[in-house]
Amino acid sequence: RKEVEQDPGPFNVPEGATVAFNCTYSNSASQSFFWYRQDCRKEPKLLMSVYSSGNEDGRFTAQLNRASQYISLLIRDSKLSDSATYLCVVNKGRGGSNYKLTFGKGTLLTVNP
């Protein structure tokens, strides 16, 4: 079983749609959780961190359920510019440090006009 598993996708949605990405992780000792965005042939960039209390940044909402080892990302009122691959990322460190990122395979989102 992969350490981080995401919806396989791809997702094709019209502008204005709401889209949800789901992710599960296997290591219960994981410490930090993130969503990264990667545009085609570009580097990954941090979209947002994910907290147990849930957090929102404009049209983006992230949720974490530690008991279920589940992470989600919701995009409301999707824009053409949201088209990208969304990577679920988990941080597992050694000895308390938190440096090694473990990525899911990514889910490709295409927002259509």
Place this chain on the structure above:
Amino acid sequence: GAGVSQSPRYKVAKRGQDVALRCDPISGHVSLFWYQQALGQGPEFLTYFQNEAQLDKSGLPSDRFFAERPEGSVSTLKIQRTQQEDSAVYLCASSLETSGSHNEQFFGPGTRLTVL
């Protein structure tokens, strides 16, 4: 300010050749990471430096892979006797420090290696 830079951006190698990939982290960043991203996959951790010390190389796929950061700044990832399965994008990332809460890792544009 300047971000993480990598060179070359593209590298084509014949099977069996040695290659060297360079990473210039953000100035002052203590931590440096190398990841390998195969086509259609997420990045996978290769190795990690804190200043000049290589603290984790557990992700290096074989002893043909070697990384160094001798002065705690620029890093080089070397692959000896390249194989076709080494074809991937090699991403370098840096972050300010390791301790405490998460420090964002900033990624470079990557080097796309194709082994023929």
